[in-house]
Amino acid sequence: MGIVAAVAATGLTLFVAACGKAPDTNTPGGTSSAAPKYTACMVTDQGGLDDKSFNASAWKGMEAARDDAGTNVEIRNVPSTTQNDYEPNLTTFVNQNCDFILAVGGLMGDAVTKVAKANPTKQFAIVDANPNVPNVFPMQFDTAQAAFLAGYLAAGYSKSGKVGTYGGLKIPPVTIFMDGFADGVAYYNTQKSKSVQVLGWNKATQSGLFSNDFASAPKGKQLSDTLFAQGADVIMPVAGGTGQGTTQDAAAGKFTSIWVDVDGCVSTQYCAGLLTTVVKNIPDAVRDAVLRGAKKQSLAATEGTIGTLANNGVSIAPYHDFDGKIDAGLKAEVEQLKADIISGKVKVTSAASPIK
Numbered sequence: 001m002g003i004v005a006a007v008a009a010t011g012l013t014l015f016v017a018a019c020g021k022a023p024d025t026n027t028p029g030g031t032s033s034a035a036p037k038y039t040a041c042m043v044t045d046q047g048g049l050d051d052k053s054f055n056a057s058a059w060k061g062m063e064a065a066r067d068d069a070g071t072n073v074e075i076r077n078v079p080s081t082t083q084n085d086y087e088p089n090l091t092t093f094v095n096q097n098c099d100f101i102l103a104v105g106g107l108m109g110d111a112v113t114k115v116a117k118a119n120p121t122k123q124f125a126i127v128d129a130n131p132n133v134p135n136v137f138p139m140q141f142d143t144a145q146a147a148f149l150a151g152y153l154a155a156g157y158s159k160s161g162k163v164g165t166y167g168g169l170k171i172p173p174v175t176i177f178m179d180g181f182a183d184g185v186a187y188y189n190t191q192k193s194k195s196v197q198v199l200g201w202n203k204a205t206q207s208g209l210f211s212n213d214f215a216s217a218p219k220g221k222q223l224s225d226t227l228f229a230q231g232a233d234v235i236m237p238v239a240g241g242t243g244q245g246t247t248q249d250a251a252a253g254k255f256t257s258i259w260v261d262v263d264g265c266v267s268t269q270y271c272a273g274l275l276t277t278v279v280k281n282i283p284d285a286v287r288d289a290v291l292r293g294a295k296k297q298s299l300a301a302t303e304g305t306i307g308t309l310a311n312n313g314v315s316i317a318p319y320h321d322f323d324g325k326i327d328a329g330l331k332a333e334v335e336q337l338k339a340d341i342i343s344g345k346v347k348v349t350s351a352a353s354p355i356k
Contacts, residue, residue: 151184
């Protein structure tokens with residue numbers, strides 16, 4: 001879906017090639033000419049490189065690895081328009097003899113498994129999945145923890161007593177956000193003896209609203225309009241670029257929104273409507289994985305990473321324009337809740353959590 005280095009909406013240099021064509025390359029910057037070249041190649045999920053979300057975050061990590069002064073990393077990318085593009089795109093990079101092949105998004109799990117098993121000497125990595133294949137390095141995030149904080153915050157900020165959420169697809173990297181958000185609202189209700197409602201998701205039945213798309217702002221607008229009509233005044237889309245249909249209306253003052261993956265006040269132009277962002281620190285995870293490979297350190301599947309509140313792998317972003325609008329007491333409660341989750345005093349659970 002499926003938190004962090006800042007991603008500038010207009011600052012990304014995009015190197016996008018049509019599927020079936022050789023991907024463009026991004027030559028190293030600030031690297032040591034003495035180090036052997038290490039080619040890191042990334043296949044995007046649907047939504048494109050500039051989705052202001054997980055694809056853009058992963059590419060930011062690739063750029064950071066390229067710019068590391070101690071290595072000689074060359075980076076490439078190729079976009080996926082549909083799920084049918086995953087396997088041929090991954091195979092293209094195998095044939096180009098890339099040293100490191102990154103798949104972005106849990107939807108790519110099956111394709112990565114197939115291609116990685118067919119090429120056991122190649123190093124693969126994936127964001128938001130763990131295929132349990134020896135040569136696939138997994139990077140996962142327990143975003144339920146950070147979404148729990150966002151749910152508590154949303155419940156405390158809501159004036160209507162109703163908040164909402166919707167997803168792009170009903171897959172674990174998406175529903176984990178929605179689970180955490182719903183539980184954060186429920187925890188607020190328990191602590192405050194309130195009855196704030198969550199629209200768009202029922203954790204118990206695992207049912208709710210989905211756009212079935214990660215790149216359609218009009219669909220996002222339609223779903224958030226539905227939630228708004230039902231009374232929601234804080235809405236969290238977990239749908240990549242589709243969510244921009246929601247944040248645009250939020251910036252116009254229709255309601256308040258919560259972004260996901262990368263700080264929306266940095267990655268989008270809709271900061272005016274964003275209460276906060278549930279962040280996945282994808283850039284650091286990707287950068288570190290590429291640099292480990294470039295330095296010939298192990299990237300075994302069993303050594304994969306899981307981002308949590310404790311290791312700053314997930315978080316909520318600064319409040320930006322809303323900093324002065326949120327009650328100081330509520331902000332303090334969110335900080336204490338973060339500490340309580342890290343200590344284990346408050347348990348955050350989700351069937352989609354990578355922590356078993």
